Amino acid sequence: MYLDIHTHLTHADFAGDVEPVIERARAAGLGAIVVNGLEPVSNRQVLELAARHDIVRPALGIYPIDAVCDLLPADFALQVARFDVDEELAFIEAEAAAGRLTAIGECGLDGYWVGEETFAAQERVFERLVDIAMRHRLPAIIHTRKREVRAAEILRHLGARQVDFHCYGGKVKNALKWAAEDGWWFSVPANARRSEAFTKMLRELPAEKVLTETDAPYLAPAPGERSEPAAVVGTVAWLAELRGWDVDEAREQVWRNFAALLRPEG
Ligand SMILES: [Zn+2]
Secondary structure, three states, X not given: OEEEEEEOOOOHHHOOOHHHHHHHHHHHOEEXXXXXXXXXXXXXXXXXXXXXXXXXXXXXXXXXXXXXXXXXXXXXXOOOOOOOXXXXXXXXXXXXXXXXXXXXXXXXXXXXXXXXXXXXXXXXXHHHHHHHHHHOOOOEEEEEEOOHHXXXXXXXXXXXXXXXXXXXXXXXXXXXXXXXXXXXXXEEOOOHHHOHHHHHHHHHOOHHHEEEOXXXXXXXXXXOOOOOHHHHHHHHHHHHHHHOOOHHHHHHHHHHHHHXXXXXXX
């Protein structure tokens, strides 16, 4: 079966037609769509969507920018609602403890939209989320932008093993090293064919560390279009082409990798 490990079906772009989007994913052969939350509103929408559809697996998290909502200037470029971050961490922990989650995500560090004055607060929330993931034996789905190396330091320090870097944008050399040495997974989005870095990752990562995602509605195969979970089919075709595998072999490899991320041995 095909996998989309990171998508945002709670995004406003899917408000009118999330049901047909999920149906198309099912028809395309997907076995799991891991919908990731960002803050209180989307986290609850993720749970509602998962309750209605078996194929939808819930991941709850706090996006690194939302994690510092009370530190953002009034004229900040993005729309970020204020909320009580510690209350939301407690909510996520309770859902994890109740066995309702497939993963914690998204979570991570961002140095693109926000500056150094937010880093300590971001790292506190990131560490709390990774700790929740580890104590409940759940994967952590990681967002990093310009803070990849620091995120890796923190994950290594905490001893996190069930880790998926989503849409990794740092040095590919580091991704290959971390996959081999730390055993972490990397999920590649559906725009891989037009991205040199994602193509290199599909070609060179250890085969058992490659996962597929969409980050839909973002990063579609064609620029400017709305992506959706069914688009992972194209990424698997590209993986197969790059490695000289059958499509079936590539699809099953990614699915096995997902199973291993959920339940690593040892
Ligand atoms: Zn995302």
